[in-house]
Amino acid sequence: MLKYNHNYHSHTQFCDGHAPMEAMAAAAREAGMEVWGFSPHSPLPIPSPCNMAREDVEPYLREAERLRRLHAPDMRILTGMEIDRLDSRWGPHIDYFADLPLDYRIGSVHFVATQSGELIDCDGSAPRFARNLHDHFRDDLRYVIDSYFNSVKEMIDRGGFDIVGHIDKIAGNACAVKEGVEMEDWFMSHVQETLGMAMEGGLTVEINIKAEGRIFPAPHWWGSLRGYDSTTLTTPSGLILPGVVISSDTHWPDRLKTDLARSIASSFPDFNK
Numbered sequence: 001m002l003k004y005n006h007n008y009h010s011h012t013q014f015c016d017g018h019a020p021m022e023a024m025a026a027a028a029r030e031a032g033m034e035v036w037g038f039s040p041h042s043p044l045p046i047p048s049p050c051n052m053a054r055e056d057v058e059p060y061l062r063e064a065e066r067l068r069r070l071h072a073p074d075m076r077i078l079t080g081m082e083i084d085r086l087d088s089r090w091g092p093h094i095d096y097f098a099d100l101p102l103d104y105r106i107g108s109v110h111f112v113a114t115q116s117g118e119l120i121d122c123d124g125s126a127p128r129f130a131r132n133l134h135d136h137f138r139d140d141l142r143y144v145i146d147s148y149f150n151s152v153k154e155m156i157d158r159g160g161f162d163i164v165g166h167i168d169k170i171a172g173n174a175c176a177v178k179e180g181v182e183m184e185d186w187f188m189s190h191v192q193e194t195l196g197m198a199m200e201g202g203l204t205v206e207i208n209i210k211a212e213g214r215i216f217p218a219p220h221w222w223g224s225l226r227g228y229d230s231t232t233l234t235t236p237s238g239l240i241l242p243g244v245v246i247s248s249d250t251h252w253p254d255r256l257k258t259d260l261a262r263s264i265a266s267s268f269p270d271f272n273k
């Protein structure tokens with residue numbers, strides 16, 4: 001069942017987070033969280049300031065283990081990873097990630113390949129996205145959006161992860177360039193198809209509340225998730241996850257957004273059962 005005080009998505013010193021894991025865990029416990037999952041941005045084969053280095057995976061897992069002991073039994077600490085899907089050669093499906101001893105895996109698309117195959121981070125600020133759209137994608141917004149969703153769909157097809165990260169997040173930057181584009185039929189078809197694939201594939205769908213004033217997937221999609229929140233899924237590590245989770249995706253210990261998470265959770269009918 002959907003729980004406002006179970007969070008599986010957070011970032012710390014091991015990637016682009018702004019606090020050590022220890023401070024994040026302390027803030028989470030203080031806020032009354034029952035489950036706290038860490039999910040550093042995965043190592044990548046291309047340079048990226050937001051992602052963790054391969055040699056940091058070991059220290060990350062060691063620190064998580066220390067904190068797991070420190071906070072048990074009041075709060076359950078879990079080790080996850082937000083794995084970037086770049087293309088058919090790099091994503092949650094590759095052996096490198098399958099072999100890591102993680103409790104769960106989030107699969108996310110942040111990078112989109114240009115018409116000439118160059119990978120561009122489309123997850124940054126709206127002004128940066130607009131610049132990249134012009135400089136790298138020949139101002140072809142439709143191309144970027146199609147490529148983003150095709151990458152998410154291919155990622156779901158290939159598997160190797162448990163939670164689909166911010167399924168329609170490209171909508172945020174795309175709407176800043178072209179207002180209302182997320183309500184156009186072709187855009188809605190992409191989201192509908194992607195959500196359908198995720199649920200048929202037995203994946204957990206996150207409601208990501210990190211952005212100010214935006215939630216992914218957007219609230220008009222939550223109707224298709226109602227009922228799915230009472231499904232349970234078991235990860236390869238044996239962890240049981242509900243069909244829907246709320247992710248603060250926080251990079252700061254003072255941005256856990258538990259009030260917002262609570263109000264979203266209470267809008268799902270199973271919440272009070």
Ligand SMILES: [Zn+2]
Pocket residue numbers: 082108110165166
């Ligand atoms: Zn992400």
Ligand SMILES: [Zn+2]
Pocket residue numbers: 009010011082249
């Ligand atoms: Zn994240």
